[in-house]
Amino acid sequence: MLRVSSPALTWAALSLCFPGHGLAQGTATETVGFSVNVEPVFVVNSSAEGGGNIDLGPVGPGEPPASRVARVSIRSNTGRPYRITQRLEQRLQSDGGSDLQEEQVLFTVTDGVSGGRSEVSSPTPLTPQPVTLFTSGPQGESDDFTIVYTVSSSRRLIPAGSYRARVIIEEEFR
Amino acid sequence: MSPIRYVVPVAVAAALIASGPARAEVTLQVTSVQGSASLEVDFGTARGLGPEGEPGMEPVARQVRLSVSSDSGRPYRVFQRVNGPWSGPDGVEIPLGAIRFSISETQTSGSNRFPGPAPLSLGEQEIFLSDASGSAENLVISYVAQLPPGQRAGVYRTTVSYQVEAQ
Numbered sequence: 001m002l003r004v005s006s007p008a009l010t011w012a013a014l015s016l017c018f019p020g021h022g023l024a025q026g027t028a029t030e031t032v033g034f035s036v037n038v039e040p041v042f043v044v045n046s047s048a049e050g051g052g053n054i055d056l057g058p059v060g061p062g063e064p065p066a067s068r069v070a071r072v073s074i075r076s077n078t079g080r081p082y083r084i085t086q087r088l089e090q091r092l093q094s095d096g097g098s099d100l101q102e103e104q105v106l107f108t109v110t111d112g113v114s115g116g117r118s119e120v121s122s123p124t125p126l127t128p129q130p131v132t133l134f135t136s137g138p139q140g141e142s143d144d145f146t147i148v149y150t151v152s153s154s155r156r157l158i159p160a161g162s163y164r165a166r167v168i169i170e171e172e173f174r
Numbered sequence: 175m176s177p178i179r180y181v182v183p184v185a186v187a188a189a190l191i192a193s194g195p196a197r198a199e200v201t202l203q204v205t206s207v208q209g210s211a212s213l214e215v216d217f218g219t220a221r222g223l224g225p226e227g228e229p230g231m232e233p234v235a236r237q238v239r240l241s242v243s244s245d246s247g248r249p250y251r252v253f254q255r256v257n258g259p260w261s262g263p264d265g266v267e268i269p270l271g272a273i274r275f276s277i278s279e280t281q282t283s284g285s286n287r288f289p290g291p292a293p294l295s296l297g298e299q300e301i302f303l304s305d306a307s308g309s310a311e312n313l314v315i316s317y318v319a320q321l322p323p324g325q326r327a328g329v330y331r332t333t334v335s336y337q338v339e340a341q
Contacts, residue, residue, distance in 0.1 A: 026246065028202035031335040032238065034260065036217035036268070036319060040327035043227030075227025077327045079263065142227075142324055 038077065044084065046072045046169045054167075056105070056151040065152040072134070072169060073144045074116075080140045081174045083119075086147070087130040089168050094161035102127050104158075106150045109133045112143035123150065126165075133169075140173075200244040200338045207237035207314060215317060215334075222325030229323030236317050237278070243310040246340045249284075252302035252313065255335040256294055263328035270294040270332075272321055277301060279314035291318065298337075308340065 048054040049069040057066045072084060086107075092100040106123035115137035124131070126149070134145055206215060215238060221231045244250045254275075260268040271293035277286045285303040294317075302313055 026200040026244070026340045027337060028200045028242075029335055029337045030202050030204040030213070031257070031333050032204055032206075033214040033331060033333050034217070034273075034317075035214060035329060035331045036234075036260075036321075037219045037329050038222045038262070038268075038321060038325050038327045039219050041221060041223040041227060043223070045227065073227070075223050075229075075324070077222045077324050079266075079326050079328075 040078045042074075042076045042078050042082070042171065044072065044074050044169060044171050046070055054149055056149065059151055065150050067148055067150045070147045070149065070167075071144065072147060073142075074136070074171070075142045076136075076140050077142075078140055078173075081138055082136045082140050083132050083172050083174060084134040084145075085130045085170050085172060086133050087168050087170075088126060088128040089166035091128060092126070092163045092165040094159060094163045096159060096161055098159040098161065098163075100158065100163050104152055106152070108148050108150075110146045110148075112136070112145045114141045114143040116141070116143040116145060118145065126167075130170075135174075200242065200246070200250055200340045202336060202338045203241040204336055205239045205241070207239050217319045220319070220321055222321045222323065222327065231321050233318050233320040236319075238315045238317070240313040240315065240336055241310075242304075242313070242338050244304070244308040244338070244340050246308050248308050248341045249306055250304045250308050250338050250340045251300055252304075252311075253298050253337045253339070254301045254315075255298040255337065256296050257333045257335060259296070260330050260332040262330035263326060266326045266328065268321060268325060268330050270296060273317050273319045275315055275317045277313050278316040279312070281312050282309045284309070284311060 047070065049071060054068045054070055056068055059066060074084065076082065092105060102125040105126040107120065107126055108123050109118040109120040111118045112134065117135045119132045119135055133147065136143060204213060206213070215236045217234045217236060220234055223229060240252065242250065242252060256270060260270055262268065273294040274291040275294055276288050276291045280286050283305045287301050304311060
């Protein structure tokens with residue numbers, strides 16, 4: 001049972017129980033999530049130096065080898081390592097149906113500017129079989145490299161004409 | 175002295191003790207201006223690379239409205255706290271500076287600490303100080319995200335807290 005002996009003691013008790021008058025502070029907090037979905041993009045672009053097709057020019061007996069460069073650019077944000085391959089859609093063939101010997105067109109591949117590695121560092125015949133040209137860095141970084149195609153004259157007789165082929169450059173993920 | 179003379183003061187004391195200290199009450203309501211049902215600022219699907227592999231993306235803007243009120247009659251402060259990095263797949267992060275924010279709308283004469291775009295950064299920042307009487311306020315905070323070129327694909331998340339403190 002509460003016993004109060006005097007009014008003065010009553011108000012002393014009140015002030016002890018109410019110390020924060022005018023000092024208490026209010027706060028309020030809310031939390032919001034921020035999100036974004038970054039879309040995956042993987043693009044391979046290849047182009048002949050100077051634009052257009054890779055034109056190896058006229059080749060005749062005794063002519064020095066002619067070289068042309070194709071630039072390959074890969075832009076990727078997938079984070080997945082990849083390889084770039086090359087295959088011939090058809091052999092180098094003239095309008096008259098003559099084939100060029102495989103060893104007459106050779107190619108090499110440079111390392112990438114961003115850490116990717118050439119898989120064809122020495123001259124290699126251009127064949128219909130798919131060949132791995134390039135292996136990306138471990139994080140599948142965007143990269144750039146070049147392919148150097150070289151055609152040499154042959155000791156054997158080649159029918160005159162314009163020879164054409166179509167090279168397919170593709171990616172595959174490791 | 176009769177004991178009955180102390181009944182009234184004791185009753186008043188009991189009532190005051192029961193009601194507790196008189197706190198300055200502040201309220202904060204956060205809503206997405208874009209009308210998202212959830213309390214989330216979703217920048218949607220963005221491209222770290224263009225469709226042809228070209229770098230960059232169009233900036234994406236989102237807005238958040240903070241409705242603040244206080245009954246204290248004194249100023250209050252509004253803080254923004256970025257609670258962590260904007261992290262995504264395999265711990266890859268989007269630099270917080272890729273989001274710039276500003277308080278694009280206010281209604282009172284309070285002090286807008288970020289009237290112009292500033293990069294988001296980790297930790298707490300005071301973004302607004304109310305007027306002297308702590309008038310109710312509606313702040314619109316604009317966030318503009320522009321991803322760095324080649325930003326790794328994936329979903330990135332962080333959280334941002336807003337706090338109002340009465341003085």
